Amino acid sequence: MMPLIEVRNLTFRYDGGSPALNGVNFRLNPRESVALLGPNGSGKTTFVLHLNGLLSGEGSVEVCGMKLERRNLALIRRKIGLVFQDSESQLFMPTVLEDVAFAPLNSGMERGGALERAMAALKTVEMEAAAARAPYHLSAGEKKRVAIAGILASGPEILALDEPTTFLDPPGQRALAELLADLPQAKIIVTHNIGFAQKLCTRAVFFQRGTIVAEGPVDEIVSRFGWDLALDRSKSRR
Amino acid sequence: MHIPDGFLSTPVWAALDAAAAPAVGYMARRAQHAFDESKIPLLGVMGAFVFAAQMINFPVGIGTTGHLVGGALLAYTLGPAAATITMTAILAIQALVFQDGGILALGANTINMAVLGVWAGYLPFHLWGAGKNRGLAVFAGGALSVLVSATLAVAELLMSGVRIAGSVLGVSFALFLAAAALEGAITVSVVGALEKIQPGFVRKPREGRSFALGAVALAALLLATVGLLFASAAPDGIQSLAQQAGVASHARTVLTTPFSGYEAAFVRAAWTRKALAGLAGIGLIYAACVVIGRTVSRRGSA
Amino acid sequence: MHHIVLERWSRGRSALHRRDARAKIVALLVFLVALATAERAIPQLAAALFLLLCAALVWARIPVLAAMARAGVALPFAATFAAVSWISGDAARGAILAVKSYLSALAVVTVVATTPLPALLRGLETMRVPRFLLTVAQFLYRYLFVVSEEGQHMAKAAAARGASAGRLRFRVAAGALAVLFARSYGRAQEIHGAMLARGYNGRLPTAAAPRFGASDAVFLASASLAPALVRIALDRFA
Incomplete structure (x- = not known):
């Protein structure tokens, strides 16, 4: 079975800094959902930004069998949809509909078709009623849904979500988890929210100092690193 | 100082609209060239930053506060052409959404603050921003940008026939100087703090500018600005000055012919003469900035 | 914040809201020029133009008093200069300045309160800004x-x-x-x-320019003729 994403020995450093990624190897299989866990600053977001070429380091990245290169950047960016942590930065167009139609319009689709596609994506996330509104006035949960619609509109095969539960209250988090569980795409989810990861992901990888130090079922990784609020467990580990 | 509609006489606002349009068009092409369209969000968000910055108050003393205007700071960080575009966008949003400044007066406000204010503010930085007088250059730029903008606004009002008594004018000037000094001080401390956060934020002008040339350019800019104010306040003053100095009559004709020598009907009215004299002054400052801008860009690309 | 009010008003559905942004921009400019260039019979002109704006606001179902208060933002500056003018011995001129700048601001409020800002900017784009x-x-x-x-x-x-x-x-x-x-x-x-x-390639996709219909043309003609005719009539006969 061909993996959707195959990353080999990826290394990257920000200008003049110590390496932010240090020899990362990673693989994503079709229909799989993987949680990216690990401390702040361990390289999770930097890693995700490499998957569609927003950053590029040494090593190789393959998406849907294509090597990530300048010439197939546009194609790869359609295959993998990136949902940023702060929806406010992602929803940059004046109205919800224009924002969701941004990717289809950029891919050269004619206007009518692009708007139709955007409306369909909004329906998927149950936000079609907000089409004419300004993103600024939406709630955090609504913003996240619209941001996901903006990604779905380009018909991706992989969704990469960076801290999707930030700014969401528990019912909002639950609703988001239900929405994501219904989407057929393979997912990469960067999160500190263990409940969210357990609900959605079958597998977890653990980042530390720019590299993946462990992988396995979510529960196993969580208990191994004491990665939840149960303090006694982390104590017993020492 | 955002001039609302209704304050400027028709020749003044019309001429300044006509001057602002090509100036902004030219700057837009330059900024686009320097940045490509990838940086559009940067200019927009930095415009929003300048808006927001005006809510952070700086203590001035005796219970009063002031805030950043931002033209010079934008020029130091984004470059002068991009700063002009960002300031123009700010002025347009202020006029449309906040009723701060007029629509017909948008050209005047743009020339005052986004074009001449920004470029006057950039000049000292461009000349001395790399040397050991960097702090002074940053201060001077901030101060100059506010001083030039305010002076131009007052000159345009005077040209339009708004009567401002001499004493009021004096007080306003004292206030302008204070506002200019404040802008300079704020700009210096923000630039200092920015360089601590990330040195790359503030541009590095090239070293080795001729001090004399810079001083002459700066003096010319200041003279033109102050001269413009006097010309618009009292266009007849130049004529009487020439007479008092005992200049021969033909010299007087040479000096004053363009504005008041001809007895054509359209220059007979006092306000027309004021307007013409003042507009010629603005034209001179404009030309100076265009020439300086051209030289700057040529050196930059060389 | 004040802006929210303007934005909410601009989402109305009156006939004035539905007119093409370009028609409203041109009508606004005609109005402003008619007011700015006037030198005779200012009180009568101001009264007539004020009634015109009130009629437009009522037609657009925008609360007239609130809109008038919104335009009052322009007053402090105008009042300062009116006072300066008065001190300098030209009280009548000071009053004219205040009236002209207030009416101009009210005209801008009327247009911005009936046109969403994105539509306004798009209109300006087709007008070569x-x-x-x-x-x-x-x-x-x-x-x-x-x-x-x-x-x-x-x-x-x-x-x-x-x-x-x-x-x-x-x-x-x-x-x-x-x-x-x-x-x-x-x-x-x-x-x-x-x-x-999302595939940005250096050009923001814009919505297609809306069609300039017959009702827009009728609106443009009448909305520009009204202030112009008032002005001409007053110049002639007052």
Whole structure:
């Protein structure tokens, strides 16, 4: 079975800094959902930004069998949809509909078709009623849904979500988890929210100092690193 | 100082609209060239930053506060052409959404603050921003940008026939100087703090500018600005000055012919003469900035 | 905040709201020029134009008194100069300045309250205003309140730590500004990343220019003729 994403020995450093990624190897299989866990600053977001070429380091990245290169950047960016942590930065167009139609319009689709596609994506996330509104006035949960619609509109095969539960209250988090569980795409989810990861992901990888130090079922990784609020467990580990 | 509609006489606002349009068009092409369209969000968000910055108050003393205007700071960080575009966008949003400044007066406000204010503010930085007088250059730029903008606004009002008594004018000037000094001080401390956060934020002008040339350019800019104010306040003053100095009559004709020598009907009215004299002054400052801008860009690309 | 009001008004559905932005921009310019160039019979002209604006506001179902209050933002500046003019011995001129600037502001409020800003900017684009400038203005408006909120949070945080609100010490205020600058810069980079991730290729897709219909033409003709005719009649007969 061909993996959707195959990353080999990826290394990257920000200008003049110590390496932010240090020899990362990673693989994503079709229909799989993987949680990216690990401390702040361990390289999770930097890693995700490499998957569609927003950053590029040494090593190789393959998406849907294509090597990530300048010439197939546009194609790869359609295959993998990136949902940023702060929806406010992602929803940059004046109205919800224009924002969701941004990717289809950029891919050269004619206007009518692009708007139709955007409306369909909004329906998927149950936000079609907000089409004419300004993103600024939406709630955090609504913003996240619209941001996901903006990604779905380009018909991706992989969704990469960076801290999707930030700014969401528990019912909002639950609703988001239900929405994501219904989407057929393979997912990469960067999160500190263990409940969210357990609900959605079958597998977890653990980042530390720019590299993946462990992988396995979510529960196993969580208990191994004491990665939840149960303090006694982390104590017993020492 | 955002001039609302209704304050400027028709020749003044019309001429300044006509001057602002090509100036902004030219700057837009330059900024686009320097940045490509990838940086559009940067200019927009930095415009929003300048808006927001005006809510952070700086203590001035005796219970009063002031805030950043931002033209010079934008020029130091984004470059002068991009700063002009960002300031123009700010002025347009202020006029449309906040009723701060007029629509017909948008050209005047743009020339005052986004074009001449920004470029006057950039000049000292461009000349001395790399040397050991960097702090002074940053201060001077901030101060100059506010001083030039305010002076131009007052000159345009005077040209339009708004009567401002001499004493009021004096007080306003004292206030302008204070506002200019404040802008300079704020700009210096923000630039200092920015360089601590990330040195790359503030541009590095090239070293080795001729001090004399810079001083002459700066003096010319200041003279033109102050001269413009006097010309618009009292266009007849130049004529009487020439007479008092005992200049021969033909010299007087040479000096004053363009504005008041001809007895054509359209220059007979006092306000027309004021307007013409003042507009010629603005034209001179404009030309100076265009020439300086051209030289700057040529050196930059060389 | 005041802006919310204007934005809410602009989403109305009256006949005036539905008119093409370009027609309203041209009518506004005619109105402003008719007012700005007037030198005779100002009180009568002002009264007639005021009634015209009131009629437009009523037609658009916008609360007239609230709109009038909104336009009052222009008054402090006008009043200052009216006072200066008065001190300098020209009271009548001072009054004219105040009236002219107030009516001009009310006219702008009427147009902006019946036209969403994106539509207004799009209208200006088809009228040859540089696209680069308008796109910058669009982003500026989109992130205006986002960045302002961040600024307010920072002022509050500083106040909570002892600096009495509005009287931060100079250096603290400068530091806060620098941090706000850095954050805005970071946000701009994130926005750019989000645009690239969705296939941005250097040109923002714009909505197709709306069709300029027959009712727009009729509106344009009558809305521009009205102030012009009032002005001509008063110049002749008053």
